[in-house]
Amino acid sequence: MSDAAYTRPLTELRSSDESSVGGKSASLGELLAAEIPVPPGFALTTAAFTAFVRDSGLDGRIAGAMAQVAPGDVEAIGAASHRVSEAMHSAPVPEGVREEVSRRYAELAETAGVQEPPVAVRSSALGEDSEDATFAGQQETYLWVRGAEHVCDAVRDCWVSLYSPPAISYRARLGRDQRDAAMGVTVQLMVDAEVSGVMFTCNPVSGDPSMVAINASWGLGLAVVGGEVTPDDYLVSKITREVVKAQVHRKDVEYVPDPGGRGAVRVAVPEERAGERCLDDAALGALVAVARRVESHFRSHQDIEWAIARGGPDIYVVQSRPVTAVAKPAQKPPAASALSLVMSQFGVAPKRDAD
Amino acid sequence: MATMTDRAGAFPSPYDIETPPGCEGWEEMYPYYALFDERRRETDENRFWFWNSMHFPIPMPAFDVICIDSPYQAVGSWQNRVFAVPPAMGIDYRCVNGYIYITGNPVTDPAKIAERAEYFQRRASYYFENWDELYGKWRARMEALIAELLSLRVPDLPEYEPDEVAFGDDRNTSFYEVLDAYTRVLRMGDLMWQQHFEFLLLGYGAYSTFAEFCKANLPDIPDQHIAQMVAGIDVILFRPDAELRRLARLAVETGVDSAFVQGREPAEIEAELSGSDAGRAWLGELEQVKDPWFNMATGDGLTHYYRNWRDDPSIPYASLIGHIGALKAGEPIERPTEEIQRERDRLGEEYMGLLEEDSRRTFTDLLMLSRTVFPYVEEHKFYCDYWFLTNWWNKLREFGALLARHGFLEDGEEDVFHLSRYEVASALDELVLSWATGGQPLGPRHWPQIVARRKSLLAKLGQWSPPPALGVVPEAVTDPMTIMLWGVTTERVQEWARHQDGGVRFSGAAASPGTVEGVARVVRSVEEIRSVRDGEILVCGSTSPAWAPIFSKIKATVTDVGGVMSHAAIVCREYGLPAVVGTGRASSQIRTGQTIRVDGSEGVVTVISS
Structure with a gap:
C-alpha cells in the first residue's frame, strides 16, 4: 500500500469514501464534484488514526480504560476519558503520517500562494456516528492553524476528542465496542470570514421545505456553531428569494485570527457593528442559490456551514451534512382528495371506507 | 362549535x-x-x-x-x-x-x-360543480338589483300634487310614495345581503382549504404567495384602476396632463379642464367611466361612513396624478398581466414540486378549485359592499335630506343615521301625516335632541377600548x-386568555415546537447541571455538547442566547422537547421552583406561579 493511504485530497473524495475518511471529508468531496465553492484541503483517513493508536501502543491502554465504563456512570466515564486523553496527548503522531501531512500542507501553501497558510482542522466522524456527532461531542474544530507541526498537533487533538466523555457515553448507550472507534480529520485552507454561519435547506423548526433558514454572525464560524452569540435569524423563500423573516440580534462577540498569527481569538464586536444586520438581501439570495445547489446535489435536506470572505462577495461552503431532526409540519393532514378536504373544512367527517 | x-x-x-x-x-x-x-x-x-x-x-x-x-x-x-x-x-x-x-x-x-x-x-x-353557471346568474341578479336601487326615486312632499295624480293612471299620492320608497330601500338591502352570502361560505371554504393545505405542508409560506397562486387575472376589482390608467394615458395624449398637479383638489383640476375643448372631452370620458367603476368604496367597514369615489374623488384623482407622473417620467403603468400570469403559474408549479409525492395531486385540485371560486370571493365585494352599499347609504341620505328639509333633523342628511330604521320609519310616518293634514308636527322638537345626544354618546364610546x-x-x-x-382560532383565543392572566412573559425564537408546563430549574454553568431533577424545565444562558446528559431528564429548555440552530435548539428537536431560545433575560428573571409554561411553537415563555 502506498504512503498516500494516510491522506487524500478532498477533490478525490466521494460519499463512498465515507467509511475511510469520515462524513465531513466525504461530503466536501461531493460538494467539490458538484462545483460548489469549497476551500481546498485534504483528508486524513482512519488509517492515520489506526496507525497512531497502534504505533504508540495505545490500543491496550484504551481497552483497559474502557473496560471500566458502564452506560450512565458519569464518574467512571469521566475518569476513563481522562486516562485515555492523557496517554494520547503524550503519544507522537507516526512519522509516516507526519510526512504526508507536511507534503499535503506544502501543496496547499502553493495553492494559496503563501507560506504557512492558515488552515482549519476538524474532526470528521464516521458512519452512523456522524449524524449524531453534534451530540456525541465529536465536533472538534481548530481554526487558523499554521505550520505543519501545528497541523499535526491539531489532528491529534481531534483524535483525542473521540474519547471525550460525551463520545464515550454516546457509544456506551448504543452498546458499541469502544475499541472499534475511529475517525477521520479534515484540513482545509481558512476563509478569513467577515460573516459566517449555518443554513438549513428547509426550516428545521416548522419543516417547511420551501424555505432556507439562515443564521449568521460576524467573524469566523465558531461564534454561531458554539452558541456564543444569538445570531441574526433569516428565513428566505427558495422560490422567490423573498426574505420572509429577518430577526437581527446583538452580536457581542466574534472570532478573528489571532494577531499573533496562530489560532483564532474571541473579541468584542465594535459597538457600531454589534446590532447591525450582517447579511443584506443580495447576500441572502446568493446563499439561497448555493443552498439549492447543495440540496439538489444530495437530494436531501442539508445543514450547511458557510463563510463569506472578508471583502466578499464569494461564499464558501465549509461543511454540509444531512439535516437530522426536522420537525414534521405539525398539522400535516393525511393524503386526501381535494373535495373531501373541503368538506372536512365545513365539519363533514371524512368517510372511513375508501371509496 | x-x-x-x-x-x-x-x-x-x-x-x-x-x-x-x-x-x-x-x-x-x-x-x-x-x-x-x-x-x-x-x-x-x-x-x-x-x-x-x-x-x-x-x-x-x-x-x-x-x-x-x-x-x-x-x-x-x-x-x-x-x-x-x-x-x-x-x-x-x-x-x-x-x-x-x-x-x-x-x-x-x-x-x-x-x-x-x-x-x-x-x-x-x-354549487361546486356548477359554480360558473350559478355565479353568472348571480351577477345578472345583482346588476338588476343595483339598477333597481339606482332608479328608485325618493319623492319630495309638494304643496300640491301634480296634475298626473288627479288625471293620470298612477294615482299614488306622495304620502304613499315616501313610505313605499322607504320600505323598498329596506327590502332591497335585505335582498342584497341575501345574495351576498349565497356563495360566500363555499367560496371561502374552498379557498381556506387550499390555504390551510399550503400552510400544513409549507408552514412558512407567505400569505401573499397563496393569494398570488389563486388570484384571478381579470377580476372586476382591477377594472377601476385599469380605467384610471386609460384616462391617464388619454390626458397625456390629448395634452391636458398639466392640470394634474400634485396637491390640487379634484375640483380645481376639473375647473381647469373645463376651460378647454380637450379638457372637456376628457371630462366627458371620465363621466363614462364613473358608471360603474367609480362605485369603489373608500373602506371596507359595514357602516355609512364609507363613501364611494363619486362622493369622494380624492382617491381616484390621487391615482390619476400618480399615473400621469409615471407616464411623463417614462415609467410603465400597465399592470403586467402576462408577467403576473407567468408568476402565478410558476409559483404553483414550484411549490407543488417541493411537496411530497402523495400531496401533489390534492394540491393541484385544491388550487384549481380555488381559482374557480376566487372571482366570486373578490368580486362580491365590488357588487355588494361597494357598488350596492355605498349607493344604498346614499338613498338613505335622501330620506335624511327630506327629514332635514322639514326640520325633523337639524344638521342635515347625515343625522338620519343616528335614528334606528324603525325610528326613521316613525319619523317619516309623522312627516307624511303632518304634511297630509297640514297640522303641526312634533318631530322637529322630538328628533333633533335625540340625535344630538347620540352623537355625543358615540363620540364618548369611541374612546373606550373593547x-x-x-x-x-x-x-x-x-x-x-x-x-x-x-381567523379566530384556538391559539388566538388562548393568547388572548393568557394576556388576561397578567403573568410575566418572555419571547424568544420558537426553536422546537410543543407546549409544556413545569417547574423551572435555573442553571448558570455546566457544573450546576447535577442539580437538575427529572421533569424540570431547564432555564439557562445557553447550552453546549457538554450538557448532553441532562436532555433526557428535562421537559423543555429556555435559553437567554441562541438561535433556532443553536445547540439547545438542535438537541431539543432531536429529543422532541419544546424550546424557546434567545429570550435575552429568562435566566435572570425566572427563579428555580417557579411554574412556567414554555410554548416552543410560538416562542413564548410565561411564568404561571411561584
Whole structure:
C-alpha cells in the first residue's frame, strides 16, 4: 500500500469514501464534484488514526480504560476519558503520517500562494456516528492553524476528542465496542470570514421545505456553531428569494485570527457593528442559490456551514451534512382528495371506507 | 362549535362590563335583543364572545345596526337552513358599549351533525360543480338589483300634487310614495345581503382549504404567495384602476396632463379642464367611466361612513396624478398581466414540486378549485359592499335630506343615521301625516335632541377600548366560519386568555415546537447541571455538547442566547422537547421552583406561579 493511504485530497473524495475518511471529508468531496465553492484541503483517513493508536501502543491502554465504563456512570466515564486523553496527548503522531501531512500542507501553501497558510482542522466522524456527532461531542474544530507541526498537533487533538466523555457515553448507550472507534480529520485552507454561519435547506423548526433558514454572525464560524452569540435569524423563500423573516440580534462577540498569527481569538464586536444586520438581501439570495445547489446535489435536506470572505462577495461552503431532526409540519393532514378536504373544512367527517 | 370549559371568568363577563362615564343610556341606540339582558344571563354569560372588529371597528350608529341584523339573518339562512353546515348554525351578536360581539351557534348532537352532513354534501357539491353557471346568474341578479336601487326615486312632499295624480293612471299620492320608497330601500338591502352570502361560505371554504393545505405542508409560506397562486387575472376589482390608467394615458395624449398637479383638489383640476375643448372631452370620458367603476368604496367597514369615489374623488384623482407622473417620467403603468400570469403559474408549479409525492395531486385540485371560486370571493365585494352599499347609504341620505328639509333633523342628511330604521320609519310616518293634514308636527322638537345626544354618546364610546373577548374561554374553537372568516382560532383565543392572566412573559425564537408546563430549574454553568431533577424545565444562558446528559431528564429548555440552530435548539428537536431560545433575560428573571409554561411553537415563555 502506498504512503498516500494516510491522506487524500478532498477533490478525490466521494460519499463512498465515507467509511475511510469520515462524513465531513466525504461530503466536501461531493460538494467539490458538484462545483460548489469549497476551500481546498485534504483528508486524513482512519488509517492515520489506526496507525497512531497502534504505533504508540495505545490500543491496550484504551481497552483497559474502557473496560471500566458502564452506560450512565458519569464518574467512571469521566475518569476513563481522562486516562485515555492523557496517554494520547503524550503519544507522537507516526512519522509516516507526519510526512504526508507536511507534503499535503506544502501543496496547499502553493495553492494559496503563501507560506504557512492558515488552515482549519476538524474532526470528521464516521458512519452512523456522524449524524449524531453534534451530540456525541465529536465536533472538534481548530481554526487558523499554521505550520505543519501545528497541523499535526491539531489532528491529534481531534483524535483525542473521540474519547471525550460525551463520545464515550454516546457509544456506551448504543452498546458499541469502544475499541472499534475511529475517525477521520479534515484540513482545509481558512476563509478569513467577515460573516459566517449555518443554513438549513428547509426550516428545521416548522419543516417547511420551501424555505432556507439562515443564521449568521460576524467573524469566523465558531461564534454561531458554539452558541456564543444569538445570531441574526433569516428565513428566505427558495422560490422567490423573498426574505420572509429577518430577526437581527446583538452580536457581542466574534472570532478573528489571532494577531499573533496562530489560532483564532474571541473579541468584542465594535459597538457600531454589534446590532447591525450582517447579511443584506443580495447576500441572502446568493446563499439561497448555493443552498439549492447543495440540496439538489444530495437530494436531501442539508445543514450547511458557510463563510463569506472578508471583502466578499464569494461564499464558501465549509461543511454540509444531512439535516437530522426536522420537525414534521405539525398539522400535516393525511393524503386526501381535494373535495373531501373541503368538506372536512365545513365539519363533514371524512368517510372511513375508501371509496 | 366552541366547547366550553369551566374556566368561566377568564375573559370578563359581559355582565360585568362597566358603562364609560357619561355614556349612561347607550342602550337606547340598539334593539332590545342585541343587549346582554338579565333574562338570558345564564346562557349568555357562559358563551365565548369575540369582538367583531373586522366589520364593526367603531361604536355602531343606531341606523347602521341594520348592517348587523341583515348580514346575520342572511349568513345564518344559508349556512344553517340552506347548506346546513354540519357543526355550525348561525352567528349571534350582542352589543356592549356600542361594540359588536359575536359567537357561533354550534350543533353538538352527533345525529344532527350526520343528518346535516347529508344536506351539506348534496347542496355544496351542486354549487361546486356548477359554480360558473350559478355565479353568472348571480351577477345578472345583482346588476338588476343595483339598477333597481339606482332608479328608485325618493319623492319630495309638494304643496300640491301634480296634475298626473288627479288625471293620470298612477294615482299614488306622495304620502304613499315616501313610505313605499322607504320600505323598498329596506327590502332591497335585505335582498342584497341575501345574495351576498349565497356563495360566500363555499367560496371561502374552498379557498381556506387550499390555504390551510399550503400552510400544513409549507408552514412558512407567505400569505401573499397563496393569494398570488389563486388570484384571478381579470377580476372586476382591477377594472377601476385599469380605467384610471386609460384616462391617464388619454390626458397625456390629448395634452391636458398639466392640470394634474400634485396637491390640487379634484375640483380645481376639473375647473381647469373645463376651460378647454380637450379638457372637456376628457371630462366627458371620465363621466363614462364613473358608471360603474367609480362605485369603489373608500373602506371596507359595514357602516355609512364609507363613501364611494363619486362622493369622494380624492382617491381616484390621487391615482390619476400618480399615473400621469409615471407616464411623463417614462415609467410603465400597465399592470403586467402576462408577467403576473407567468408568476402565478410558476409559483404553483414550484411549490407543488417541493411537496411530497402523495400531496401533489390534492394540491393541484385544491388550487384549481380555488381559482374557480376566487372571482366570486373578490368580486362580491365590488357588487355588494361597494357598488350596492355605498349607493344604498346614499338613498338613505335622501330620506335624511327630506327629514332635514322639514326640520325633523337639524344638521342635515347625515343625522338620519343616528335614528334606528324603525325610528326613521316613525319619523317619516309623522312627516307624511303632518304634511297630509297640514297640522303641526312634533318631530322637529322630538328628533333633533335625540340625535344630538347620540352623537355625543358615540363620540364618548369611541374612546373606550373593547376587550377582544368576553365570557368563557373555549377549550377549542371548531366553528368553521369563526375560523375561516375571522381567523379566530384556538391559539388566538388562548393568547388572548393568557394576556388576561397578567403573568410575566418572555419571547424568544420558537426553536422546537410543543407546549409544556413545569417547574423551572435555573442553571448558570455546566457544573450546576447535577442539580437538575427529572421533569424540570431547564432555564439557562445557553447550552453546549457538554450538557448532553441532562436532555433526557428535562421537559423543555429556555435559553437567554441562541438561535433556532443553536445547540439547545438542535438537541431539543432531536429529543422532541419544546424550546424557546434567545429570550435575552429568562435566566435572570425566572427563579428555580417557579411554574412556567414554555410554548416552543410560538416562542413564548410565561411564568404561571411561584
